[in-house]
Amino acid sequence: MKFGNQPSYSLGQRSASTKEALAGEGGNVTLVSQSTLGEINRGRVLQALYDNGPKSRAELARLAGVNRTTITGIVQPMIEEGLLVEGDAVPSDFKGGKPARPIYFNPEAPMLGAVLLLPGRIQTCLVTLSGEIKALTKAEFDPHGDRDMFLTTIKDTLSVTLAQAHQAPFGIGIASGGMIDSDNGVILAVNLAPVLTGLPLVDILQKHFSLPVVIDHHPRALLVGDRWFGPGRGQRTFAAIYTGEVLGGAFYIDGRVYRGLAGSGGELGHTVVQIDGELCNCGKHGCWETVAALPWLRREAARQGMENPETVTCARLVKGAAEGSEAADGLLDRYTRNVAFGILNLQQTLSLNSYVLHGDIAGGGVDAAERVRQHVERLVRKRPNQEISITVNGIGEGHTALRGAAGLVLSSHLKLVI
């Protein structure tokens, strides 16, 4: 399936990107041009719409403390090209005044494609500019199988989804498990799905679909999803933490997704929390993963003689504890404490204060999250005005990851810095 001509929006393709212009290049100097200034401010107005919902031009100007004509100069071209749309007038309040016309994302605008790629499972969908998920399609693949067969599967699945878009999407975002080089669009390694190792997936899909494609690792997609329409919405600083067969994390720092070099930041599962601890599959001892991932939970459940230890999850422990099982309560406490150590280390390092849980630990709901938070509070060094928040994302992890994957396209295509 090929998409030919794409809609032309004045925001255009990613060039010497806004992010780079803001940050400068290492050793070289990059100045910010007039046109980049316009891009920065366009992205910021778009983000304000996401964070605050539909708003009139006058209200946006007030919120940002700028001139009304500035806002009009920014949004009018986007209204004309169909990215934004003007809503029905809102009746004036008791003081009178002309009714305001809130502006928001146009439901008729092109959508974003999204792929969630986990060991053995593919999900694809379309995501509207207001975050609705459509045309969800699922497929399975053999994690140890043949690469060509995998590529056929992902292309077919994506084709089914994209066929339901009435216009060429802005692009395709991929959230993938494993170790990702997001700069070069390559899946470096997925221990649980060797078929993906070394796969230059971005290039392959860009060529096949003639659409821009971006990729990032799964926790980072969760983070973007949290930030866009989840608990991280409107926040300046927070982290997403994933626990499951492996552990991972992602950071939103000072209003930007932190990636590290080539997207390598956030490999929290292989930070050491017990120097002389158990051997980890990465080859060293005492990784956080050895005491806070599902394999550890299953081993401990078996050690305690619990029923069906191979199916133990945080959710099951919370349920058991609520039903009075002391074994479940005790194991849950140890598990949440072990999870807390990784979060504690993040807090002492980066002082993010706000953590959104995903994966198995999130399956334990607010009870598990509160236990983790209490463990962290007991351990962390106290400071004035330090309030640590640990929440679970109530939206559902698959949808969050897909939204996040789509959000990756937003970042690159619309200069919207999520």
Next chain:
Amino acid sequence: MKFGNQPSYSLGQRSASTKEALAGEGGNVTLVSQSTLGEINRGRVLQALYDNGPKSRAELARLAGVNRTTITGIVQPMIEEGLLVEGDAVPSDFKGGKPARPIYFNPEAPMLGAVLLLPGRIQTCLVTLSGEIKALTKAEFDPHGDRDMFLTTIKDTLSVTLAQAHQAPFGIGIASGGMIDSDNGVILAVNLAPVLTGLPLVDILQKHFSLPVVIDHHPRALLVGDRWFGPGRGQRTFAAIYTGEVLGGAFYIDGRVYRGLAGSGGELGHTVVQIDGELCNCGKHGCWETVAALPWLRREAARQGMENPETVTCARLVKGAAEGSEAADGLLDRYTRNVAFGILNLQQTLSLNSYVLHGDIAGGGVDAAERVRQHVERLVRKRPNQEISITVNGIGEGHTALRGAAGLVLSSHLKLVI
């Protein structure tokens, strides 16, 4: 067309601060104004001069990929006000052309005041815009003594230094040990110097000297000093690590000093590396500090029956190992390995790749640094293009910290983002 109701986040007013304008305020969206654009680019040209040394306007324009008149528009006002100065013409090369006149910081411009405040010791000095340290003055104070006496001492010491400036300095930067709230200019706690605990030092000195005053914690000043005229010069991402009686760190991420909320990032000494480890003076077990700070080294030296264990340092161990002492070599290896765990955790979390060592571990010179690097390399998860550099700062730690303290003033006063 109707839009559904969406939650509204409170947004602040437009910020005049360049840093805030670039990043946006938590949940708030701040647009970048024309005048802020000018400030951003002025700061960037100044940083380019620091990173590259004296350069002609034409060369700066080439480095930045911008128009020559843009550079002139930026630097000419600074030349006129005496911040920058035009040097002697440089002879043209074999192709001819008008000789270029390099521009750099004016030696006759005002200086920066700097204070280094460690338990029991005060150092003050002036720092020129090109990083030279002048009028260095030292004093001592009783860490457990009377606050008024401490304030008298620091004011007198600073007065001696400032009396040697021919013009009012741009401001005073303070590098202080302990836990610092850099937003509010308060020293929150210094375990080794209780006289400083709770001291609103910025306010006190601003009132006394009628100069702008900024404060940050010691590792962050080291970082700024590294970035300005040390191994971090021109780098986009690196960390400074301090080992001594306590441990600390600071990060330069994506071209900016990372502070965390109220300056609380970088408390690496209290990350956990051994869940069931020794009790730390912060109240929990297994902090990195319990296995990598000088108290650990002294205890281990005593346990091994080394001579004068209370004076053991990394430098002494390196010397001992070079002279054939297997005990020194063995303890040095354990020490550098323990230090490596904290750096490893940083690398897995933030992927900074470049670490500058300070304090006791730096006293071991390149030998100690190389041992740490090898330990990290053995432990870290491999990725393509990942090269980990661990260096010591050869300039001297006191000078680096003082330069860094002065650099804090540069950041705030000249909108030069170090």
Next chain:
DNA sequence: AGCAGTTTGTTTGTACTTCGCACAAACTTA
């Protein structure tokens, strides 16, 4: 010595974007 070629720094006008002011449109209230 004179000329062509090259490079630097400056002058002048254009382009991009935000700011400020004024006005018309569209309402509420007395």
Next chain:
DNA sequence: TAAGTTTGTGCGAAGTACAAACAAACTGCT
């Protein structure tokens, strides 16, 4: 109906980078 209030737009001012042209100051060759 008139006064007051708010929204969105038109127009000119202000700030800053970009582009073209020119003069100054040099090198190398004939």
